[in-house]
Amino acid sequence: MSSPRTSRALFLTILLAPFVLIFSVFMLYPLAQSAVLAAHQTYGPGTREYVGAHNLSLLINDPLFWKALKNTLVYTLGSLLIQLPIAFALALALNSPKLRGRSIYRLVFFSPQLMGLVFVSILGVLAFEKRMGLVNRSLAWVTGNSELLELDWLQEHVMATLVLLSLWLYAGFNMIYFLAALQNVDRSLIEASEIDGAGPIARLRHVILPSIKPVATFVVLLSMIGSLQLFELPYILLDSSGGPSNSGLTVVMYLYQNGFELGDLGYASAIGWALAIMLIVLALIQMNMIRRQERLG
């Protein structure tokens, strides 16, 4: 018979070993390697050549990187400014008391999330096609203007296409968070404001918005973190290129092109770090908020 002490140690090892082992090998080790790689140039895997800070100066002077960053930021801002107000408005509409069929509406607006990004991208390629696509044919039918059939989304309006697709995909997803927050707003506060004679706008500004601020900030940060890593949509919509004069090139696409089409994993890691620094700042803000919320809750 083993002593209780060793059997407890054995049990803990069984609980922890699989995760700790895999986590160390496939998370911590590559994380450390990403810093090392960023100071190397490679010609495919296993061919490192030390270049020191060269990648950094390359990056700073790389017009394509800046173009990719600009595109990514435009997409991020575009999708935040259009998508989040719509998501919030949907949540407000669904939050009205005694609304019949709320769960059905919620499911309908959420349903695009059932499709993964790749599959949405394939649908997008077909829907935004000139002449044949759903979007142009609907536009032409609604307006009666057949010139709209010739609208070339995938060549001339790449950013608009990306923002519209992500609106369809994510508005309902973010609505879920807003709706959950709205349903947690203290009803007595709302009733008190009604008794005080506050109109709907004043109520929104002074009662509802302050009480959902933590969730709203969480949603904004989550959307930013996701948007900054945009890859699948433009990669498939633009057929693995950056689109006409790289108008749809994103940072992660540029990372992918350098690492896997040109074989320079070192430069790819440097790009990864440039993006990671931005994302880590955002994520730290987010975690700080969650912790503060937990303390309050």
Place this chain on the structure above:
Amino acid sequence: MSKPLLHKLALHLGLIALGIIVLIPFAWLIIASLKPSEAFFSALFLPPGDGLFGVDWGALTLDNYTNLFGLGFGRALLNSIFYSSAAAIFATLFCASTGYALAKFRFRGNGLLTLLILGALIVPPSLLIAPGYELLYDLGLLDTAWGLLLPAFAPAFGVFLFRQAVLQSVPDQLLEAARIDGCSELSIFFVIVLPLIRPMIGAFMLITFLAMWNNFISPQIVIQSADKQPLSVAIAQLRGVYRTDYGLLMAATVVSVAPVALLFLILQKQFISGLTSGAVKG
């Protein structure tokens, strides 16, 4: 009609109109997957004809689906089911056990491990693409199922979620009572702890399953052989080769999305509660 009633009616009309706009792409997708190419170009939705509701029902066909499976798409479907199930089962098991150990046991390294896991939460996945690929190359795991699955077995946020779930819903007294009754630690974990955190298990399994199903960049980098590709990579390649065969691409999208949509519809309550559990209390 009274004013509140009018408001209500306007609200419903607005919501229904928006709902239709959201759902139209699905209808278009499904109908187009059933049409031969000629009909795809002529009608936006159902082909007009002499049948019921003025629709030529006879023009609809399953040919796109037969062609699709003739091209070996069924293999990709099976691969996706295998990868996603394996990731869901093992990630849940490993994360739940680690989360339990961190929440309920005091041992040397507990604080450090918790800190590392919290730190890993903020590492963006795109940072690990290049070094992760090189690691798989060094280990000889490129173009293997292990190369795709092993990194997916230990997501840091899973441990974080399960640690929270155990802290919230597994009381210490219950564990102590079970120990006094002579329960072994292993049976305490399986018989007492896991059932108590079942809502989180359901939500997390679904989330990992969907994440693997929809994952594109990892299999795109790791898997080269056609017979090992999941749906996400297979459909992207299909699009590269058959770019004008709209019906075929539509059918491929339907086949790729339908299984997870069905799974989601069955388990939607758990999914949505899991989704918001990190952000919203109550």
